[in-house]
Amino acid sequence: MAQTAIFGINSNLDTGGIIDNLVKLQRSPITIVEAKRTLEDAKLLSFQDLKDRLQTFKGVVNTLNTESRFLATKADFSNNSATDTNSVVSMSTSSQAASGTFSLTVNNLARETKLVSTGFAEVTSAISTGTMNISVGTTSVAINIDSSNNTLDGLRLAINNSGLDVKATFINDGSSTNPIRLSVSGNKSGVDNAVSIGVTGTLFGAGTTNLVNFTQTQAAQNANFVLDGVAVTKSGNVVSDVITGAIITLESAGSGTVTLSSDTDKIKEKVQAYVDGYNDLTSHLSSELALDTSTGETGVLFANFTIQNLQQKLRDTVSGQVSGVTGDFSYLSQIGIRTLSDGTLAIDDGEFSDALAKDVGNVSQLFSSSSVSTNSAVTFVGFTNDTKPDSYNVRVSNGVPQLAASGSTTFTDAVGNGNFFAGAEGTDAEGLNFRIASLSDGDYGTLTLSIGVAQITNRILANLTDASLEGPLKAELDTAVETIKDFDETITQLEARAVLFEENLRERFTNLEVLLGRLNSQRDAFDQSIAGIQALFSGK
Numbered sequence: 001m002a003q004t005a006i007f008g009i010n011s012n013l014d015t016g017g018i019i020d021n022l023v024k025l026q027r028s029p030i031t032i033v034e035a036k037r038t039l040e041d042a043k044l045l046s047f048q049d050l051k052d053r054l055q056t057f058k059g060v061v062n063t064l065n066t067e068s069r070f071l072a073t074k075a076d077f078s079n080n081s082a083t084d085t086n087s088v089v090s091m092s093t094s095s096q097a098a099s100g101t102f103s104l105t106v107n108n109l110a111r112e113t114k115l116v117s118t119g120f121a122e123v124t125s126a127i128s129t130g131t132m133n134i135s136v137g138t139t140s141v142a143i144n145i146d147s148s149n150n151t152l153d154g155l156r157l158a159i160n161n162s163g164l165d166v167k168a169t170f171i172n173d174g175s176s177t178n179p180i181r182l183s184v185s186g187n188k189s190g191v192d193n194a195v196s197i198g199v200t201g202t203l204f205g206a207g208t209t210n211l212v213n214f215t216q217t218q219a220a221q222n223a224n225f226v227l228d229g230v231a232v233t234k235s236g237n238v239v240s241d242v243i244t245g246a247i248i249t250l251e252s253a254g255s256g257t258v259t260l261s262s263d264t265d266k267i268k269e270k271v272q273a274y275v276d277g278y279n280d281l282t283s284h285l286s287s288e289l290a291l292d293t294s295t296g297e298t299g300v301l302f303a304n305f306t307i308q309n310l311q312q313k314l315r316d317t318v319s320g321q322v323s324g325v326t327g328d329f330s331y332l333s334q335i336g337i338r339t340l341s342d343g344t345l346a347i348d349d350g351e352f353s354d355a356l357a358k359d360v361g362n363v364s365q366l367f368s369s370s371s372v373s374t375n376s377a378v379t380f381v382g383f384t385n386d387t388k389p390d391s392y393n394v395r396v397s398n399g400v401p402q403l404a405a406s407g408s409t410t411f412t413d414a415v416g417n418g419n420f421f422a423g424a425e426g427t428d429a430e431g432l433n434f435r436i437a438s439l440s441d442g443d444y445g446t447l448t449l450s451i452g453v454a455q456i457t458n459r460i461l462a463n464l465t466d467a468s469l470e471g472p473l474k475a476e477l478d479t480a481v482e483t484i485k486d487f488d489e490t491i492t493q494l495e496a497r498a499v500l501f502e503e504n505l506r507e508r509f510t511n512l513e514v515l516l517g518r519l520n521s522q523r524d525a526f527d528q529s530i531a532g533i534q535a536l537f538s539g540k
Contacts, residue, residue, distance in 0.1 A: 010516035015509045023502045030494045037487035044480040046288060046300040050307075051465060051473060053281055058461040060277040064270045065454040070368040071360070072266035073097040075246055077104070079256040088254035097245030097260050102228050104248075105255040110189035110223035110237045115197055115214040116171065119178030123153040123170060128211050130201020136164045136186060137193050145199070145211070152182055155199065155212065159184060166195055182212070186220060190235025194220040223250050262360045264353065271367070272347065274454060275337065278318065279344040285311045286343060306472040310464065311343075317456045318345060324389040324450035326372065327362025329355060332453060335363055367452040375445030377437040381420065384431030385459050389451040392429050394436070394444040401436050403429045406446075 064070040075091035088106055127150045132143040141162045149158050159168040165187040172179045186195040199212040223234045227242060237250040246260065288301040289308065301307045319339055321330050329335050336351025355363050364370065371380035378394050391406040401421045402411035405428045414421035419436055423429025434447055464473040
């Protein structure tokens with residue numbers, strides 16, 4: 001600045017240094033606010049990182065938080081003949097498949113129609129004009145053969161563009177004269193999808209005649225097999241509606257035994273993934289909440305209530321008793337999953353394997369949500385985050401379904417209409433959705449809801465990660481963002497004050513130097529006047 005040039009010129013003071021020190025002192029609140037903003041920024045990043053971790057863990061939890069996701073079934077087929085190496089069937093299953101064995105005899109596979117034309121010299125060989133009639137099952141199409149398509153390749157394109165489930169391709173049989181044949185096959189197997197084709201036209205002097213002759217090389221047929229003594233006929237070789245939860249793919253004729261059993265390896269993989277995800281999250285939370293007593297250093301989220309509460313809820317979930325289960329196991333520790341001293345989980349594979357072998361359904365209840373109704377007239381539909389696990393007595397009074405929690409004699413009207421109802425708001429059964437086949441007065445048994453550790457974990461994580469629920473983590477993120485915004489505004493205001501303070505200082509010190517300069521000039525003039533007077537008297 002231009003003013004700097006006169007600093008100290010008259011006062012002989014280090015006014016530039018004085019100003020810098022005063023400005024530095026004035027800026028000390030800014031340094032404090034900036035430090036607070038840095039901490040808040042670190043906190044925001046930690047919350048955002050935690051949210052990502054929670055969402056990742058939630059994806060793992062969602063692979064086993066319901067019974068249909070937790071349970072896994074595998075299918076095996078063994079030939080009756082030890083010397084038969086043919087693959088008679090291959091199978092895949094879903095969680096709906098129940099364990100059991102079935103005898104299976106495959107008599108024949110489903111096949112599609114295949115037709116082959118007589119030979120032609122080349123794909124561009126000409127064909128007389130006429131009509132091509134194609135039928136697939138009960139659907140027929142007539143295609144006019146004219147100058148735009150009266151070649152062998154024109155027929156191929158016309159067939160493929162007919163809109164029917166049929167495909168035409170060329171085969172070269174290697175003949176020296178007419179090697180090109182037009183092959184037509186159905187896209188679907190079964191007698192109901194049989195294909196027929198005829199190409200006719202009128203030749204001069206010969207009347208109506210076949211322009212292209214086709215020979216059937218394979219007739220359409222249905223698959224025929226016998227399952228546990230029941231004869232079954234299907235149009236295709238992939239059968240999904242014979243054994244519940246199982247898809248059977250027929251591959252060759254033969255006989256043997258189909259065995260459906262729990263796929264413990266897949267179940268173990270899912271549980272191990274849950275334990276690994278839980279341990280990663282637990283270790284991260286411990287780091288964020290850490291306090292080093294020797295140095296006084298803390299984690300970024302030390303003493304934060306939301307994180308402490310999350311940590312405690314997760315610990316309570318994996319160590320607590322699961323309500324509503326049917327079986328000997330109601331704690332994870334009873335199936336070999338225990339909490340270590342550092343808060344992480346460990347699996348004893350031997351104990352866990354024994355538990356799966358003893359009662360896989362009970363193990364499933366420890367992790368997932370499931371329901372049991374003791375009356376066939378009552379069907380479980382679903383539940384909400386407000387529904388508490390318990391056994392609920394069901395009755396109909398005056399045509400209205402009512403629910404009462406176990407151990408209670410107080411029944412509350414369910415809400416709904418038709419045959420679909422739900423537990424009333426404000427009760428333990430709130431959101432428990434069920435279907436009841438009859439509204440005749442009477443008792444309808446019990447409806448038991450079990451919510452395992454994975455589903456409870458899912459509720460906890462959803463409350464934290466779902467923005468629409470306005471949970472505590474969203475509040476922490478919003479608060480951090482607003483706090484940083486407030487700090488930025490405060491820093492801006494303090495910076496403006498510091499700039500104004502510096503400008504005022506410089507102006508005052510400049511004025512001081514100017515004033516001192518004037519006083520020095522006056523002093524010099526006065527001294528000169530005194531010296532002149534002294535010289536005058538001295539000379540006289």
